[in-house]
Each structure stands twice: as structure tokens, then as C-alpha cells.
Amino acid sequence: DIVLTQSPASLAVSLGQRATISCKASQxxxxxxxxYMNWYQQKPGQPPKLLIYAASNLESGIxxxxxxxxxxxxxxxxxxxxxxxxxxTYYCQQSNEDPYTFGGGTKLEIK
Amino acid sequence: xVMLVESGGGLVKPGGSLKLSCAASGFTFSSYAMxxxxxxxxxxxxxxxxxxxxxxxTYYPDSVKGRFxxxxxxxxxxxxxxxxxxxxxxxAMYYCARQGYxxxxxxxxxxxxxxxxxxx
Numbered sequence: 435d436i437v438l439t440q441s442p443a444s445l446a447v448s449l450g451q452r453a454t455i456s457c458k459a460s461q462x463x464x465x466x467x468x469x470y471m472n473w474y475q476q477k478p479g480q481p482p483k484l485l486i487y488a489a490s491n492l493e494s495g496i497x498x499x500x501x502x503x504x505x506x507x508x509x510x511x512x513x514x515x516x517x518x519x520x521x522x523t524y525y526c527q528q529s530n531e532d533p534y535t536f537g538g539g540t541k542l543e544i545k
Numbered sequence: 546x547v548m549l550v551e552s553g554g555g556l557v558k559p560g561g562s563l564k565l566s567c568a569a570s571g572f573t574f575s576s577y578a579m580x581x582x583x584x585x586x587x588x589x590x591x592x593x594x595x596x597x598x599x600x601x602x603t604y605y606p607d608s609v610k611g612r613f614x615x616x617x618x619x620x621x622x623x624x625x626x627x628x629x630x631x632x633x634x635x636x637a638m639y640y641c642a643r644q645g646y647x648x649x650x651x652x653x654x655x656x657x658x659x660x661x662x663x664x665x
Contacts, residue, residue, distance in 0.1 A: 435606075468648040481640050481655035482582075482590065488648035525590055529650035533606035536590040 436460050436528050440537035448545045452514040455540045457526035459507045470530035473502055473511045476539075477522045485524075486511065518544050547571040547654045549641045554659030561631050565659055567624040567641030572654075575599070575619040578644040580652060581626045583637035583661075591637070594626060595644060609635075631663045 437460040447453040463470045469489035474482035484493045486502035489509055499520075501512045513520055521544045526537040553565040565581070581593040594615035595604045603615050614627040624641055638660050642652035 470649045472649055472651040474652075481658055482652070483655070484651055484653050487645070487651040487653075491647065491649075493653065523588070527590070527651070532604060534592040534595075534650070536592075539588060539590075 435533055436463065436531050436535050438526050438528060438535055438537035440524075440526060440540050442540060443538070444541040444543065446543040446545050447513075447516045449518065450515040452512060453516050453520070453542055455511040455524050455526075455542075457504075457509045457511070457537050459509070459528060461531075462506045463528040463530035464506055465530050469505050469509070470528055471502075471504065471509050472527045472529065473500075474525045474527065475520075475522045476525065482525060513542070516542075516544060520544060547643065549643065549654060549656035551639060551641050551656045551659035554639065554661045556662045556664065557631050558665050559632060559663055561663070562627070562629040563631065563661065564628070565626040565639055565641075565661075567626075567656055569622045569624065569641075569643075572643070574617075574622040579615075579617060579624045580642045580644050581615060581624075582640045582642050582652060582655075583635075584640065584658070585637045593639070596624070628661070631661075633663050635661060636663045637661060 439458045471489045473486040476482045490502045523539045548570045550568045580595040596615045612630045616625045638658040640658045641656040643654040645653040
């Protein structure tokens with residue numbers, strides 16, 4: 435199985451600053467020029483919400499302050515400028531190989 | 546508006562069985578692959594099963610293969626998950642999710658979830 439390691443496990447970022455979350459895969463999640471890596475946001479009591487798909491594509495309706503980058507085994511989610519409503523847990527997920535797997539999550543606190 | 550509404554969760558003894566349902570609306574259900582994803586009490590997310598749009602193909606991780614069966618009724622816009630030989634480690638919130646594709650497979654809509662507790 436592909437193991438996704440997120441770092442940090444938690445971070446506190448001041449309002450208006452940048453939050454950067456890393457996701458490292460135990461093997462490449464690229465195939466035929468595409469990166470099968472997605473990012474989700476989850477707030478307490480709610481299901482996960484898709485933010486980014488295929489590493490860098492912004493899901494419809496998601497604010498442009500969210501961005502994703504990376505390829506192969508190293509991926510990053512950036513949020514800039516951070517707003518209060520961005521307080522949540524963020525998960526990466528790979529769909530290049532069965533079984534689909536998720537990272538352990540990164541909890542973002544807004545200072 | 547896309548809506549996914551799960552039902553059927555509850556308290557089950559180890560070794561027992563349960564069937565979850567997910568009623569879909571707001572999109573052409575028969576055009577999309579559908580999945581179940583669970584979240585453990587420790588907040589870990591785990592993919593549980595996927596079924597193709599027509600229902601001919603199903604996929605499972607080893608952790609549930611042979612115990613769980615995903616199915617769908619496209620005439621009723623409903624997704625199911627039949628679970629048997631339940632274990633304590635199956636305790637989780639179970640989400641129904643629509644699977645999209647655009648240079649990656651992803652879960653673009655999720656229901657609110659239904660809770661399964663496996664305990665004696």
C-alpha cells in the first residue's frame with residue numbers, strides 16, 4: 435500500500451499569513467503525466483470537502499487562496515492568505531494505486 | 546444540488562452484519578462511480594469500497610474484502626454497503642462519496658455519514 439505521510443501534524447498560522455502542508459508518498463503517485471494526488475478539508479462535524487485534485491487543480495467553488503503543487507512523491511498544499519474559516523484538518527489522498535490511501539491529517543489553527 | 550444521505554448505521558455485536566444505504570439526488574447517479582469511505586474514531590480516513598457506474602465492477606481494500614459488498618440500484622438512485630463478520634476495528638463513521646475523474650480519481654461529494662459501532 436502507498437503510505438502518505440503528512441507534516442506537520444498541526445500548525446498555527448497568523449491571520450493573513452501562509453500555511454504550508456506537506457504530503458510525502460512512499461512511492462510515486464504519478465501515471466502517464468498526471469499526479470493522482472488530492473487534498474481535502476474537514477471541519478468538525480462535517481464530511482471532508484474536496485479542495486484540490488490531480489495535485490494542482492482547484493475544485494470548483496474553492497477560493498483561489500488554496501493551491502497545490504508537486505509530483506512524484508512530494509506534494510504541498512498552500513493556503514495564502516489564511517482566513518479564520520480555514521481552521522480545519524487537511525488530508526491528502528492518493529488514487530494512483532489500489533487501495534486508495536489518505537494521509538494522517540494536518541490540523542490548522544488560526545492565530 | 547448534489548445530495549448524498551446515508552442511513553442504516555447502528556450498534557452491532559462482533560461477528561454481526563449490517564447494511565448501509567445512501568440515497569443520491571441532484572445528479573445523474575447512473576453516470577458516476579460511487580464509493581464508501583470510513584473515518585475511525587481516531588479520525589483516520591480509510592477507503593472501503595468502490596463500484597463502477599453500471600455496477601459491473603467493484604473494488605475493495607484487503608481489510609474488508611470478502612466481508613463487505615458494495616452494490617447499487619440505479620433505478621432507485623441508491624448505493625448500498627452490506628457488511629458482515631464485523632469486527633471492532635470496523636467501528637467508524639461511514640461516508641458515501643461520489644467519485645469523479647479529471648486527471649485523478651477523487652471524491653468530489655460526500656454525505657454526512659452514518660455511524661457504525663461494533664461492540665459486545
